[in-house]
Amino acid sequence: MSLFHQIALSCLPGIGSVLARNLLSYFGSEEEVFKAKSQHLGKVPGIGPKTLELLLNHEVFKFAEAELKFIDKYKIKPLFLTDDDYPKRLRNCADAPVMLYFKGNADLNKSKIISVVGTRNATDYGREICKNLIANLQVYDPLIVSGLAYGIDGAAHKESLKLGIPTIGVLAHGLDRIYPAQHRTMAEKMLDCGGLLTEFMSGTIPVTQNFPKRNRIIAGLSDVTIVVEASIKGGALITAELANSYNRDVFAFPGKINDEFSLGCNYLIKTHRANLITKVEDIDYIMGWNRDIEVPAKTQLSLPLNLSADEQIIANVLFSKGSVAVDELSFLTGLQQSRLAVTILGMEMKGNIISLPGKVYKLV
Incomplete structure (x- = not known):
């Protein structure tokens, strides 16, 4: 190549x-x-x-x-779409960039990747929620992703660094600059505890049209997107919509009904575009992580009989892996998501597989 x-x-x-x-x-x-x-x-x-x-x-x-x-x-790591190190969750998205540029030490295919996004005009309420959220996520050993912007993005990166949690800043420009410039010191620290990622070549400036492109990477990289605080318009809601389009879970913290910077979160919850979250355990339950639940000993499984070709591919993966999230299942089987969804539905109806919280499937 x-x-x-x-x-x-x-x-x-x-x-x-x-x-x-x-x-x-x-x-x-x-x-x-x-x-x-x-x-x-x-x-x-x-x-x-x-x-x-x-x-x-x-x-x-x-x-x-x-x-x-x-x-x-500058010792930057290029990641092409077909490379083994290319983020596998992002590769499953139809509009994933063919080329990424990365500087840092994070594992972009870590077992749990969480995007934290929100308004640039964060209130004390939003910052406090963000601080507590990151602290309580630490037990899951996640990779925290955000956009290095003012407000909630910056708070998520800052708290992650404070706790030694790897954090990735996804940029709307090339790696030859940092925007906003006030986050340069924080960005430099992130290189030793996470990193910086972009699809844009050096020399690219942070123009308006680049930010929605940046947001699709934030959504596509992650298992789950959490909206901490957001107005009815802005990048956080765009990221949430993109995450939904990628069949990823979205969570939003509720706020006061007349608070400008809670209107976006309340809208996402009201229109069923996001799960309501008040504590980290809500994510634990919906995503099926269940860290406090003892995993029972494995029992011997046998593959169902009379499966179609696509069903057999899915069954083979579940047989070898156990329970698998739908996005990883798409990656491992090589089936397009629309085709995968139809096949999964058929297998559920026949009782071959069951659905667990967090869009995870396993053989019966």
């Missing part, structure tokens, strides 16, 4: 994550994409005349060369 061509593919203007995946699927590798002739490129769904012109004009190579030098100089 060529890192040079991987970077070049990721920075092609007009080629988003979905189209880049189509190209990789069609041609087999990033190098072959750039070697392909126009008549072959034109057959790929989504490739129109303008996009075709961009693909054939390899101006992006000079940007790729510059980025390779930047990566080498």
Whole structure:
């Protein structure tokens, strides 16, 4: 695999994550994409005349060369979509970035990853909730993810560092800068206890349209997104909606009905877009972590008979792994989420599998 061509593919203007995946699927590798002739490129769904012109004009190579030098100089870890170290939860999202840039020491595939998001205008109430939340999450040995912004994001990172919990800041710009600049010292500490992650190349500035893109990474990286405090509009609600679209669990802390920065949380709860949370045990129950419940000894299982091909694939994974979350099941089976959902429903109706809290499944 060529890192040079991987970077070049990721920075092609007009080629988003979905189209880049189509190209990789069609041609087999990033190098072959750039070697392909126009008549072959034109057959790929989504490739129109303008996009075709961009693909054939390899101006992006000079940007790729510059980025390779930047990566080498600052010891940044590039993560391409097909790499083993690429975050597996994020890879399951249809619009996952084809290229990520990471600096730090965190495990991006840690067993429990939790996003904590909220308003930039955090109140004392929100900060206190965030402080207590992070302290009580420590027993689960999680990775805490947020966006390095003012307010709740910064509070989540700060409390995590204080307790030695690894924390990742997902950026809306390149790794050659920190925004906001006031968080530079905190960001430097995070490199030794977590890290910084972005899909944007060096030189990219934090323009408005980059923040929703950043939010999809925050949502996609995690098992669960927790909204601490949020107004009715803003990035926290966008992140919650994205998490829902990825079939991830969302939690929100309730607030006063006339408090501007609780309206978003109350809305998420009222419209069933988020589970209500007042204490960490609520997450424990819904997610099926149950740290205080003694796990019974395993009994000998046997695979159900008369399964379809897709059902057999799912059963094999559950047989070897025990209980598996739906997103990991999608990753391990290689089945598209829509196809997986239909097959799971059929297996539940036949009594082959059961659903546990937190969208986790196991064989009966």
